[in-house]
Amino acid sequence: MIPSLLLASIIVFSFIHFIPGDPVRVMLGDQATPEQVETLRESMGLNRPLYLQYFRWLGGILKGDFGTSIFFHKPVLEIIIDRAETSIFIALLSMALIICIGVPIGVLSAIRYNSWLDQLFSGLAMFFASVPTFWLGLNLMIFFAVVLRWLPSSGFPSVIQSGDWSNLRYLILPCLTLAAPNSALIIRLTRSSMLDVANADYVKTARAKGLSEGAVNVRHIFRNSLISVVSALGFTFVGLVSKTVVTETVFSLPGIGRLVVESVLRRDYPTIQGVILIVALVYMLVNLIVDLTYAILDPRIRYS
Numbered sequence: 001m002i003p004s005l006l007l008a009s010i011i012v013f014s015f016i017h018f019i020p021g022d023p024v025r026v027m028l029g030d031q032a033t034p035e036q037v038e039t040l041r042e043s044m045g046l047n048r049p050l051y052l053q054y055f056r057w058l059g060g061i062l063k064g065d066f067g068t069s070i071f072f073h074k075p076v077l078e079i080i081i082d083r084a085e086t087s088i089f090i091a092l093l094s095m096a097l098i099i100c101i102g103v104p105i106g107v108l109s110a111i112r113y114n115s116w117l118d119q120l121f122s123g124l125a126m127f128f129a130s131v132p133t134f135w136l137g138l139n140l141m142i143f144f145a146v147v148l149r150w151l152p153s154s155g156f157p158s159v160i161q162s163g164d165w166s167n168l169r170y171l172i173l174p175c176l177t178l179a180a181p182n183s184a185l186i187i188r189l190t191r192s193s194m195l196d197v198a199n200a201d202y203v204k205t206a207r208a209k210g211l212s213e214g215a216v217n218v219r220h221i222f223r224n225s226l227i228s229v230v231s232a233l234g235f236t237f238v239g240l241v242s243k244t245v246v247t248e249t250v251f252s253l254p255g256i257g258r259l260v261v262e263s264v265l266r267r268d269y270p271t272i273q274g275v276i277l278i279v280a281l282v283y284m285l286v287n288l289i290v291d292l293t294y295a296i297l298d299p300r301i302r303y304s
Contacts, residue, residue, distance in 0.1 A: 106190025
């Protein structure tokens with residue numbers, strides 16, 4: 001993970017500085033004189049060679065200092081922590097919905113393969129996988145927030161700062177919006193994985209020994225098909241943390257996805273670099289956890 005993270009930091013730093021635009025110009029505006037631009041660029045260290053800027057940034061990260069945001073004028077880590085609450089809650093609640101919806105329906109669809117129930121679930125999965133999230137989010141907002149007035153339409157008051165867990169109701173509609181297409185993926189993947197395993201020789205042997213169909217489905221087919229499903233769930237979770245900018249925009253949520261887009265538009269180099277590097281770290285940690293989970297799901301896998 002350490003070499004991978006180091007390589008990711010080099011790539012992130014390099015590409016961010018290749019983005020057209022000058023953060024100093026963004027901060028000072030079009031009316032700034034060349035002297036003002038050069039003075040600010042020098043004070044921010046942006047006139048130094050890129051390799052010196054990189055080592056300075058990397059040295060700060062090793063000390064826990066991700067730099068100061070050019071736009072917010074606050075430590076980058078503080079900004080990320082403020083926005084992370086929304087993204088983490090969205091990811092956790094959406095993952096709970098995805099698992100509770102996607103896995104059981106996928107299992108039932110595989111068990112009832114080629115029946116009318118399987119065809120119904122497959123059709124619904126294809127439909128929700130194809131629906132744009134912004135369209136689904138807007139329609140859920142209109143129905144549940146405007147027509148029925150059951151749920152709030154936008155925003156998210158902090159649960160941590162207020163201590164009011166009822167604020168999580170603000171995330172119900174965004175989580176449903178994100179869970180629908182991702183549940184469709186898990187339904188299809190669970191179904192196909194179980195159907196692949198169902199034809200294995202050890203499954204036929206289990207049936208020949210007289211095991212009940214329920215025991216065969218749970219202990220032999222479902223468990224051995226979970227590896228690919230767990231892999232998909234792991235990367236889905238990271239995507240829910242970092243790639244939900246459309247949903248965050250529709251529901252006006254202060255999350256990590258919107259922070260990245262806003263920072264790119266403002267050429268806020270320290271914030272972009274800090275967010276992407278932390279997301280890369282989360283990807284690696286989730287991948288490590290998924291790899292370790294394989295050994296629990298399949299006793300044949302051992303790490304030494």
